[in-house]
Amino acid sequence: MPHFLAPSITLPSLPFISGEYEFAYEAKCRVDSHQSLILVRFKKDDTLQNDSSGDEFSHNEFFLRKVERLNKNDSIVKCEKSSKSQPTGIIKNALKALMDQQSNQHLITHNLNNNSPRQNLQSPFFKSVQHFLDFSQKYPQKCLIEVGFGSGRHLLHLAQSNPHLMCIGIEIHSPSIEQILRQIELLGLTNLYIIHTDARILLEILPPCIALGIYVHFPVPWNKKPHRRVFCKAFLEESLRVLDDNALLHLRSDDEIYFRDALDLALSHKHINLQVQKNHKNAIVSKYEARWERQNKDIFDLKIFKTTTQGQDSCIKSAKNTQNTEKTFIFDKILRKNLDNYTNFPYKKIAKDWFLHIDNVYYAKDVYVLALCFGDFNQPQNKFLQISFDTSYSTHYVGGNPIPTKAAYKAHRHLMEFLSVDSKDKE
Numbered sequence: 001m002p003h004f005l006a007p008s009i010t011l012p013s014l015p016f017i018s019g020e021y022e023f024a025y026e027a028k029c030r031v032d033s034h035q036s037l038i039l040v041r042f043k044k045d046d047t048l049q050n051d052s053s054g055d056e057f058s059h060n061e062f063f064l065r066k067v068e069r070l071n072k073n074d075s076i077v078k079c080e081k082s083s084k085s086q087p088t089g090i091i092k093n094a095l096k097a098l099m100d101q102q103s104n105q106h107l108i109t110h111n112l113n114n115n116s117p118r119q120n121l122q123s124p125f126f127k128s129v130q131h132f133l134d135f136s137q138k139y140p141q142k143c144l145i146e147v148g149f150g151s152g153r154h155l156l157h158l159a160q161s162n163p164h165l166m167c168i169g170i171e172i173h174s175p176s177i178e179q180i181l182r183q184i185e186l187l188g189l190t191n192l193y194i195i196h197t198d199a200r201i202l203l204e205i206l207p208p209c210i211a212l213g214i215y216v217h218f219p220v221p222w223n224k225k226p227h228r229r230v231f232c233k234a235f236l237e238e239s240l241r242v243l244d245d246n247a248l249l250h251l252r253s254d255d256e257i258y259f260r261d262a263l264d265l266a267l268s269h270k271h272i273n274l275q276v277q278k279n280h281k282n283a284i285v286s287k288y289e290a291r292w293e294r295q296n297k298d299i300f301d302l303k304i305f306k307t308t309t310q311g312q313d314s315c316i317k318s319a320k321n322t323q324n325t326e327k328t329f330i331f332d333k334i335l336r337k338n339l340d341n342y343t344n345f346p347y348k349k350i351a352k353d354w355f356l357h358i359d360n361v362y363y364a365k366d367v368y369v370l371a372l373c374f375g376d377f378n379q380p381q382n383k384f385l386q387i388s389f390d391t392s393y394s395t396h397y398v399g400g401n402p403i404p405t406k407a408a409y410k411a412h413r414h415l416m417e418f419l420s421v422d423s424k425d426k427e
């Protein structure tokens, strides 16, 4: 993570403007006065524009964290990871602007060299989850989706051999993403979009019946922690919702336990059309597959086709192609005394299918910042909520709204209740 380190760090008087950056305020941590968050806003350059969730302003901001490390006798300012929706170059330049305010002989170290704000994942084909919140309006054509594309060989082949379809690759591993974005440019592809997220999150927000194929090739087996598997009951249900009639969900794996568990999950569906193959050759051999081939391992294919039953609305008949995103993150009238009076952090609420943690509270005069972790147990979202009792700032999630999964929305509603209902009325 970008940072700089010094025996002590003195911030200029805030708000402080340097070039395209504004360092707005420093919010001190309520339980640890040696930690604080610095809100940075920067002017948006249109060429860097990625996506907006409708809250444009919040996408131009992020936090830096300042920590006085008493045990090491030094101080550090670093990027606050969970507010980072900007390319690393932009964050490094903000840190450099603050570093320039320190006198050089007092600096211990930094890792802020060799970058331009345009580096790292700047590609018109790299999209945020938010970009797909209004999918149906943006993309009238059907699509193909690959989950965990790794080296990307199969996904590139899909895009090249289906130029009339849109292809979407979902990955959680940044180096794989950087690699495929370079390949997209080299091959001149225009029909392939890449998203850095957990596939289970993206599927949940996509509209129904839009995909002609979903491919999951050689997923991590997680046999000791099966709850971490991407191919789970919810994933299967969401895939079947997102797939068009008769379209394919294709699992290919070298792991027999994973394959059998996925087969059991599929068989537990009432109406399903399945095809199972063993050691079937694929046109494209991925990096992983090549490894297993050299070791003579068996390869299992599970092909699940979406079927429709009589009397049920099929994708063709269904007139409304609604997206699962009507949920909006509305802010109730927050009572300041609820923030001032509550000292028992971290606050934890655990429900059956969602949770909310308020990990910490930071404050700067009339602005409070809550460090939150919430949503689904398998796909928690970390966010900062800025709550303002002053007109200079607004109440919003810094870096953009959470991804509107059902679990995130339930957690948000609970948070609003926690913050807005008078504690007397809660009893």
Ligand SMILES: C[S@@+](CC[C@H](N)C(=O)[O-])C[C@H]1O[C@@H](n2cnc3c(N)ncnc32)[C@H](O)[C@@H]1O
Binding pocket: 147, 148, 149, 150, 151, 152, 170, 171, 172, 173, 176, 197, 198, 199, 200, 216, 217, 218, 219, 220, 230, 286, 287, 288, 289
């Ligand atoms: C074993 S590799 C297989 C890569 C590729 N499909 C192949 O056949 O070579 C599994 C890939 O899935 C990605 N992955 C794991 N969990 C994921 C998730 N929940 N959402 C998206 N990608 C995921 C990993 O980062 C990794 O690149």
